[in-house]
Amino acid sequence: MAEDQGVNGDLWNDQANNLITKFNWESIGDSNIDLPNDNGSVSGVDRLYKYIDSLKTNTLEGVIVEAKRYKTDSFTSGSLQSWIVTLDKKLNNLKNSSELQEKFPDFSNMPLRTGIIMIWFHNVHDYYLYKSTFKKYALNVKLNRKNLSSNKIYVFENDGILKLASLYISIKELNDKINNRLRFYYPSVDLNPAKRSEVLNINYMISKFILADFIDNDGVENKVVFYFGGLNIESFQRLKHALISYSYIDNDKPLIIYTYMRDDEEFRKVKIEVIKLFKEHIELREMELLINLPTFMRS
Numbered sequence: 001m002a003e004d005q006g007v008n009g010d011l012w013n014d015q016a017n018n019l020i021t022k023f024n025w026e027s028i029g030d031s032n033i034d035l036p037n038d039n040g041s042v043s044g045v046d047r048l049y050k051y052i053d054s055l056k057t058n059t060l061e062g063v064i065v066e067a068k069r070y071k072t073d074s075f076t077s078g079s080l081q082s083w084i085v086t087l088d089k090k091l092n093n094l095k096n097s098s099e100l101q102e103k104f105p106d107f108s109n110m111p112l113r114t115g116i117i118m119i120w121f122h123n124v125h126d127y128y129l130y131k132s133t134f135k136k137y138a139l140n141v142k143l144n145r146k147n148l149s150s151n152k153i154y155v156f157e158n159d160g161i162l163k164l165a166s167l168y169i170s171i172k173e174l175n176d177k178i179n180n181r182l183r184f185y186y187p188s189v190d191l192n193p194a195k196r197s198e199v200l201n202i203n204y205m206i207s208k209f210i211l212a213d214f215i216d217n218d219g220v221e222n223k224v225v226f227y228f229g230g231l232n233i234e235s236f237q238r239l240k241h242a243l244i245s246y247s248y249i250d251n252d253k254p255l256i257i258y259t260y261m262r263d264d265e266e267f268r269k270v271k272i273e274v275i276k277l278f279k280e281h282i283e284l285r286e287m288e289l290l291i292n293l294p295t296f297m298r299s
Contacts, residue, residue: 008069008122009067009068009069010032011069012067012069012120012122013031013032013046013047013067014031015120015293015297015298016047016065016067016118016120016161016297017031017047018297018298019161019164019165019168019297020047020049020065022168022296023051023164023168023199023200023205024051024198024199024200025049025050025051025199026049026050026051027047027048027049028048028050028062028104028106029048029103029104031046031047032045032046033045033048035048035094035097035100035103036097036099036100036103037094037097037100038093038094038095038096038097038098039093041093043089043093043094045064045065045066045090046064046065046066047064047065047066047067048062048063048064048065048104049062049063049064050062050063050106050110051063051199051201052197052199053201053202054184054186054195054196054197054199054201055186055189055195055201055203056189056190056192057192058195059110059111060106060109060110061110061111061113061114061201061202062106062107062110062111062113062114063112063115063116064087064090064091064094064112064114064115064116065115065116065117065118066083066087066115066116066117066118067118067120068083068117068118068119068120069119069120069122070119070120070121070122071121071122071123071126072121072123072127072130072134073123073126075119075121075134075137077137077140080117080119080137080138080155081141081142083117084117084141084155087115087117087153088115088151088153090115091112091113091114091115091151091153092151094112095111095112095113113150113151113152114151114152114154114202115151115152115153115154116154116155116156117153117154117155117156118156118157118161119155119156119157119158120157120158120161120293121134121157121158124158124291124292127158131157131159134157138155152202154202154205154206156205160205160206161293162290162291162293163228163260164205165290165293165294165297166260166287166288166289167287168296169287169288169294169296170226170285170287170288171212171226174214174224178214178216181214181215181216182213182214182224183196183197183212183213183214184196184197184199184200184204184211185211185212185213185248186201186211187211187246187248196213207228208227208229209225209226209227209228209229209242210225210226211223211224211225211243211246211248212224212225212226220253220254221250221253222253222254222255222256223248223249223250223253223254223256224255224256224257224258225239225243225248225255225256225257225258226260226287227239227257227258227259227260228260228261229261230263231259231261231263231266231270232263232266232270233270233273233274233277236270236274236277237277239257240277240278249278249281251279251281254281254283255278255281255282255283256282256283256284256285257278257282257283257284258285258286258287259284259285259287260286260287260289262289271284
């Protein structure tokens with residue numbers, strides 16, 4: 001029924017918000033709002049956010065998030081392309097809107113150039129057979145790059161959403177033990193100094209690994225890596241090379257690596273070699289592997 005679709009869509013909007021705000025993004029205004037464009041019309045958006053991006057200059061970034069709740073057999077190859085094109089138009093129509101800046105003054109000095117589409121396939125058991133088809137759809141999206149050159153649009157479906165949820169669960173469990181001392185570490189980029197922040201930026205959300213650290217009760221700095229890559233020895237060699245390039249491995253500081261992937265039989269064979277690779281100066285922990293929305297999102 002259409003009424004059920006509307007209610008369930010609003011519910012998913014709220015559930016997605018429960019996840020995004022856990023990484024210290026701030027929701028602006030209400031959900032499902034009409035915003036004034038720069039041409040006198042309006043754009044309907046599911047949510048509007050801002051966050052401090054510490055990767056380079058601690059600048060505020062504005063983000064439009066569109067929440068889509070679908071069954072796999074209702075999704076078509078043209079849906080994703082249509083959503084991306086529409087979201088790109090919304091960004092272009094809103095970024096220079098004086099009415100929007102009057103309504104939300106932060107946007108007077110804050111770029112609006114990022115969009116996120118969060119698609120939740122609620123028939124989760126069918127999704128695992130379907131996700132290869134979805135990835136083909138994503139690869140076949142055809143866009144006019146001239147029109148998209150100044151905007152960045154990211155798509156998260158079940159896999160990406162659950163990875164972020166699992167990341168938050170691990171962070172919360174760790175923070176509960178260390179009195180909320182964990183900070184994400186943003187390496188030095190383009191001559192900008194390294195920074196630490198409680199905010200997870202969009203680049204880290206899609207990264208194969210996320211750097212963080214905390215000071216323990218003995219005053220010792222602990223390095224933390226949340227790692228979403230493969231569990232073979234070659235993947236860990238690449239990870240170590242990346243950490244060295246960021247000067248992130250220190251023989252005098254404990255290193256904790258949280259792994260996300262599951263390959264128990266193969267990882268058992270190489271786990272000792274992984275420990276040797278990091279010169280036994282490492283603690284390996286696992287993140288939760290979720291198949292459905294966790295309680296903190298559903299509440």
